[in-house]
Amino acid sequence: MRVRRDARDVREVQQARPASPARAPEIRSFVAVGDSFTEGMSDLLPDGSYRGWADRLAARLAAEAGDGFHYANLAVRGKLIGQIVNEQVELAAAMEADLVTLVGGLNDVLRPRCDLDLVCARLEAAVARLAPSCGTLVLMRTPARRGPVLERCRPRVERLFLALDDIAARHGALLVDLYAPPVMGDPRLWADDRLHLTADGHRRVAEAVWQRLGHPATFDWQTVLPPPTPTRWAARFGADLRFTRQHLLPWIGRRLTGRSSGDGRPPKRPELAPLAPVVYEEG
Template sequence: MQTNTASPPYASLVAVGDSFTEGMSDLLPDGSYRGWADLLAARMAASAPGFRYANLAVRGKLIRQIVDEQVDVAAAMNADVVTLVGGLNDALRPKCDMGRVRGLLTEAVERLAPSCKQLVLMRSPGRRGPVLERFRPRMEELFACVDELAAKHGALVVDLYGAPALGDPRLWDVDRLHLTAEGHRRVAEAVWQTLGYEPQDAGWHVPLPAAAPPAWLTRRVADIRFARQHLLPWIGRRLTGRSSGDGRTGAHFSAELGRPFWATPADDANPGPVTGWRQVGPER
């Protein structure tokens, strides 16, 4: 993983993707999500006055929707850095045409790579357990495509899938699909280092300390709660063709990070459609 002592000359960041990039489940007190992209943007902004950032990611989006709704918007912004993570929602569906997913991911990369100084792709993390084992072949097919596209288009790849620490169930929320706040912090550090910034936590990939497994009853209670609160609603959305992202638009603004350097391309009260940058707060 490359690192430099001087901060790279990046002055803007656009994040493209689904719930992983939107920030679920790094929940803030006001009910909004933060996530690794917001954390990364805050770090980058600290060393780049006038820094600009937009998070276009929306939960539940499939790769076709990401291409149709986010890619051209992101490309038009001509940001220094664009992060793209998508396709995993497709791969986790019972029926999935992986050839189509690879083709759409290729289309996204071919449109984004020429529009920015540095495109960043990821091999997404997976929570250890039966779901990961069931879908591992699809995930690895997706990640092989990511590696090929990165080599062809000069993109950086953040290998979160290859970091055993991020498979630890303790770094995943109760829905078993999204990282906790600590998980998002580790992802932000991984992307930060991959971009060439001086490490702030060289051990982001180090596993958590070993702990005794929870008791049988505790595990069964957790399984029942997971099924009732998350699995059954997820199955219901799949059967009815709905998505957790229906009616949502990207480009969110985090009040926690609303310092003068912060910028978003949309109106705070109505974040979309995104058409260009707008400074939030006074200039530095």
């Protein structure tokens, strides 16, 4: 598909976005499809594994549904939209779940040599396959951390999101906008790698999807954080050095050698398996 609209149209689309369903659909099965954002990086659990917004949402849905709720998370870090289509979409469609979430494409547009038309075409192909196979399909405008990386990529990111609006409308998918609310760009909601959300960031995403499905709010996920405490130049410089050494240089190395952080890594929940209901508590 061709992406023809200018990124300025983002604000107009946000104002025209439809409201959440008047009544939340009954959901007894949930399949999450995507990359590191949906895998849950960097919402760390005590054992070193990742939780993430999808696991948090699944726990809430299981508590709502009671016995018999099933959940699969096929997402794997580092995946491009073509890999998501080839490795995850057909599996998810075959599961015929009540709810499917699909997030992808941002890893593509963060690369300087990106065929955005091809990315959007692959994204639409995924949506066209998934939408008829599930009860509710949810797409997302993913959040972006404020900073120089976003500014360099902003035109491509916003063109992707404009295309996503059209795709969602054509295929009857729900769209969750995590890009527009200022709080989701606050660096304090982002981990040290500056690419993935903290636990509080994932908690807010789970609540945003929960509300978009038509459930009553449990808190205002768009609430801004209090003013930041000023930091000294030396502390900021030290943080930048650690980020460069621990995250940026390894990321560049993987790009130069054609490797991905997800190479050889299986999804954490590859089967649509029972998820026991528990008393859900935010945290």
